[in-house]
Amino acid sequence: MDYHELLEIRADKRFGKPCLKGTRISVYDVLNWLSNGMTHEDIKHDFEEITDDMINACLAYAADKERRLVSVK
Numbered sequence: 001m002d003y004h005e006l007l008e009i010r011a012d013k014r015f016g017k018p019c020l021k022g023t024r025i026s027v028y029d030v031l032n033w034l035s036n037g038m039t040h041e042d043i044k045h046d047f048e049e050i051t052d053d054m055i056n057a058c059l060a061y062a063a064d065k066e067r068r069l070v071s072v073k
Helices: 027-035 040-046 050-069
Strands: none
Touching: 027 040, 027 050, 040 050
């Protein structure tokens, strides 16, 4: 998935944290909801502007960021 189409990072929005385009909902918000047991359907019910593709973009962003981490031994 190319998450770049659905996410944006702007200094004037949420202190430069990655957010869903056209919203003030950050990637962290979505990941936090998922980790606390919300389903895709729960999130979409609470935030009608969010789509499955947007949720998947947040997951893809997190996976890409994790892959880029370098462990120091």
